[in-house]
Amino acid sequence: MKNILGNLGLATTASVQLTFKRGDGQPLKTATLKTKGGEPEQLPLFSSKETICAEVKVANSPGKKVDHYGIKVQLLGQIELASERGHPQDFLSLVRDLAPQGDLVKQETYPAEFANVEMQYDSHRGIQVRLRYLLRVTISRSYANSVVKDFPFWVRNYEAAPAPVPNAAPxxxxxxxxxxxxxxxxxxxxxxxxxxxxxxxxxxxxxxxxxxxxxxxxxxxxxxxxxxxxxxxxxxxxxxxxxxxxxxxxxxxxxxxxxxxxxxxxxxxxxxxxxxxxxxxxxxxxxxxxxxxxxxxxxxxxxxxxxxxxxxxxxxxxxxxx
The missing domain is CATH 2.60.40.640 (Immunoglobulin-like)
Structure with a gap:
């Protein structure tokens, strides 16, 4: 059975890589966070209204081809409660098509851009809630499971200092x-x-x-x-x-x-x-x-x-x- 599946292409997979870039050409900022295990983690850092650019590289297994029904990248904002683990709610969803239906026979590189994205909420990792942003690359396939890869990034927004109140009492x-x-x-x-x-x-x-x-x-x-x-x-x-x-x-x-x-x-x-x-x-x-x-x-x-x-x-x- 394994050989039959291999001949049909069901065992053929594709690898996905993604590189974040800023739309204004400036160096990309990163946010240093702590994982649940206390280890440091770095994620690309953006603010609302910034342009998020990415370079997506998709490659097939050596000597194999991958037929697909299209390749796309989504920008998602999600809120997930501890009581609803595994079922996040999307509050932001944008999509860009990278490639139409076809065959992947060699490594391909696709640019993607999401201009002036309004990301009104800050990213958050709490005890019972998580708010996150990510780019999701999907290679849609007919007879095999689609290839889906998530690439998270962090959002921080900033405020001007409030105007001082004259003679404000403590x-x-x-x-x-x-x-x-x-x-x-x-x-x-x-x-x-x-x-x-x-x-x-x-x-x-x-x-x-x-x-x-x-x-x-x-x-x-x-x-x-x-x-x-x-x-x-x-x-x-x-x-x-x-x-x-x-x-x-x-x-x-x-x-x-x-x-x-x-x-x-x-x-x-x-x-x-x-x-x-x-x-x-x-x-x-x-x-x-x-x-x-x-x-x-x-x-x-x-x-x-x-x-x-x-x-x-x-x-x-x-x-x-x-």
Missing amino acids: IKMEVGIEDCLHIEFEYDKAKYHLKDTVVGKIYFLLVRIKLKHMEVEIRRRETTGAGTHARNETETLAKYEIMDGAPVRGESIPIRLFLSPYDLTPTFSNVHNRFSVKYYLNLVLVDEEDRRYFKQQEIQLFRLLDDKAAANGTAEAAHISS
Whole structure:
């Protein structure tokens, strides 16, 4: 049976290679990411409205020919929830035909271009949701399985800094336990870019319990679904100790927290009616009996437009094979 299938061409396959390029001829930027195993991974980096160019090389097995019903490349944007693993939803789909029906008897090279593509959402890899972009090359075949290869890339979008609000008051909150503890804390603002610094102060107005230490956490909350079907996943990205020892009434503790060392993304609100990503500063106080007291404040994060030129290194071209 194996020999019969080979004679019919069912065992004949084709290899596909793809090289990303920028439409403006500038060096191709790359984004360095971490895989689930913690290993670094580099992907081509683009922003919305940029032109994505690619060079597709398709080759047959030596001495074999591959008959096909056409070769095409698609640019896809997909959202995949953990609860729907293996069934992503396409929110962006563009296609370019590379070759009509025919026979592949030698290596062929095809240029492809997607001009001024609107990619309004940032790429995202979270606990329960993934938003990704990719180029998919398909060699359609009649009597054998079509050859389909995916080549992912990363998208980051940037915002201008918000206009300063004259005489804007800092954000103030209070936390306390009646007749035992009363704390007032403030942050200088509610919106930060990813390389910003959080500046604030903690005021101890009443201290009648023995505190051991205090820390600020950066928390990320990922929400999928809505209403009664909403599902939240929260992860603590960083812990920063701001006090060690017992404070006294009237004491003031400064906060200065640099955001750049941490793996943060912009705040995402109701992306394609599928998911949201929010960030919180969580104040944690621990007493001598290891009881913990919490107070959290939501902050908005954005990627500053001025950081676009320094986006994670450059390369002439990113080459991916499969």
